[in-house]
Amino acid sequence: MEVPNLFARIEATVDQYCLAWSCEDHATREQLLLASMSPLARYCDPNTAADLSLTELQAHIAGVVARRPGARVVRTSRVDGHHNYGRFLWGVELPDGTMLPESIDFIEWDASGLLLRVTGFFGTLEPSPMS
Amino acid sequence: MEVPNLFARIEATVDQYCLAWSCEDHATREQLLLASMSPLARYCDPNTAADLSLTELQAHIAGVVARRPGARVVRTSRVDGHHNYGRFLWGVELPDGTMLPESIDFIEWDASGLLLRVTGFFGTLEPSPMS
Numbered sequence: 001m002e003v004p005n006l007f008a009r010i011e012a013t014v015d016q017y018c019l020a021w022s023c024e025d026h027a028t029r030e031q032l033l034l035a036s037m038s039p040l041a042r043y044c045d046p047n048t049a050a051d052l053s054l055t056e057l058q059a060h061i062a063g064v065v066a067r068r069p070g071a072r073v074v075r076t077s078r079v080d081g082h083h084n085y086g087r088f089l090w091g092v093e094l095p096d097g098t099m100l101p102e103s104i105d106f107i108e109w110d111a112s113g114l115l116l117r118v119t120g121f122f123g124t125l126e127p128s129p130m131s
Numbered sequence: 132m133e134v135p136n137l138f139a140r141i142e143a144t145v146d147q148y149c150l151a152w153s154c155e156d157h158a159t160r161e162q163l164l165l166a167s168m169s170p171l172a173r174y175c176d177p178n179t180a181a182d183l184s185l186t187e188l189q190a191h192i193a194g195v196v197a198r199r200p201g202a203r204v205v206r207t208s209r210v211d212g213h214h215n216y217g218r219f220l221w222g223v224e225l226p227d228g229t230m231l232p233e234s235i236d237f238i239e240w241d242a243s244g245l246l247l248r249v250t251g252f253f254g255t256l257e258p259s260p261m262s
Contacts, residue, residue, distance in 0.1 A: 044213070044214055044216060045213070046213040050214040050215070051214075075259050076258065076259055077256035077257060077258055077259050078256060078257040078258075078259055078260075080252055080254075080256055080257070081252075082175070082176070082177040082252070083175055083181040083182075084181070085175060085237075085250050085252075087235070087237070087252050087256065088256065089256050089259075104218070106216075106218070106237045106250070119216050119237070121211055121212075121213070121216075121218050123211075125208035125209060125211055125218065125219065125220050126208060126209040126211070127207065127208055127209075128206050128207055128208050128209055128220075129209075
């Protein structure tokens with residue numbers, strides 16, 4: 001029997017999670033979030049309060065999705081990781097095909113492979129003036 | 132009186148931390164680590180065990196520095212962050228000027244601005260085959 005590759009499984013989980021951010025149907029979106037995130041998950045990005053609970057995140061995503069109908073959140077890189085930590089690039093594709101600036105999520109997952117923490121950062125990093 | 136900008140302070144702390152990775156003098160390196168990291172800090176990268184304590188990290192850095200004399204760890208981007216989370220790019224500059232592939236650290240800091248967690252990822256992310 002083939003043992004599923006951990007990172008293939010994490011990538012599939014991340015894709016469910018990204019799909020939740022793209023899904024206007026409330027029930028489907030909730031299913032996607034519950035299938036990809038731990039009930040103990042914490043979420044944070046520059047637009048949220050610190051460390052949202054899963055319930056708070058569900059409400060936050062519902063608001064974001066309602067404000068930009070037809071937009072999709074797309075993973076644009078492989079998930080790279082070690083131990084139970086990972087990172088991946090993503091972008092928001094607007095209904096006219098425009099991509100918003102590429103952003104990055106830093107993630108942690110639990111022993112069952114569900115996302116335990118997601119910390120998002122928007123856009124690319126500015127070069128250091130000192131480098 | 133000017134209130135110091137939080138991110139300027141975090142950048143200065145990160146630079147002390149990077150300097151510790153570049154410092155062959157044991158006592159100075161320890162001072163830099165104690166000045167930039169919380170005693171409760173946890174560290175992890177692809178080459179370490181999960182979640183090193185500060186003491187374990189000190190030993191790890193001593194080994195890395197001993198194996199590549201003259202190399203410097205240089206921050207190559209601004210520190211971007213929100214709440215108590217941040218990210219920055221860095222690279223290893225070898226004594227002959229060669230730069231190793233640009234890498235990224237995700238960080239958390241405590242209320243006093245000391246690094247509480249550092250999670251490193253090496254190199255740039257591969258594009259997603261699906262994107």
